[in-house]
Amino acid sequence: MRILIADDHPLFRDGLHILLDSVPDMEVIGEVASGDEVLNQVATFAPDVILMDINMPGINGIEATRRLVQTYPQLKVLIITMFEDDDSVFAAMRAGAKGYLLKGAAQGETLRAIRVIAEGEAFFGAAIAQRLMTYFQGIKPSIANQSPLLAELTEREHEILTLMAQRLSNPEIATRLFLSPKTVRNQVSIILSKLQVADRAEAMRAAWTAGLGKDSEGTNL
Structure with a gap:
């Protein structure tokens, strides 16, 4: 499974890289630090899955996801971010992200999320899933x-x-x-x-x- 990491925090990228390198069925084939970079280099890297932050320099992760999915419909994007507000979650879903996970999630949950979206299914971290349930239950x-x-x-x-x-x-x-x-x-x-x-x-x-x-x-x- 070829994975591209898009995040502007070097320490977070390093942590993800180390985690994924420890798993035999996953390979980190590149790292980028902005939405512009991921758009410009995705064809070169040809990833199966992109782990995408939202708040990055230039084009943000949600807009980058929207453009990527329009051009590469088979590409799977997992949002990994600090933002857990409703607007960010729904914007990511509308943009075409397959999953949404908060930074700080357990390593096992992160690996499971990657595998789930790689199979074409949606995945939401426990905190996000709870927010979605609360939101929809409260709709008049x-x-x-x-x-x-x-x-x-x-x-x-x-x-x-x-x-x-x-x-x-x-x-x-x-x-x-x-x-x-x-x-x-x-x-x-x-x-x-x-x-x-x-x-x-x-x-x-x-x-x-x-x-x-x-x-x-x-x-x-």
């Missing part, structure tokens, strides 16, 4: 029954769309959610893309159709 029926496009939104994006449907401006949303105006602008752009609409007005209409932004009597705010 009204949200779960909405259109497939709205189902693509993260919890934060859904929250921002609801406030958009209430006719709040970006600065007002930023103040309400304690976010920077730039973050809200970026999130709104992502929402428009996911909903496949051209502008804010169309996004608001889609939200109203789904029942978002209405008062207790069902009237649009």
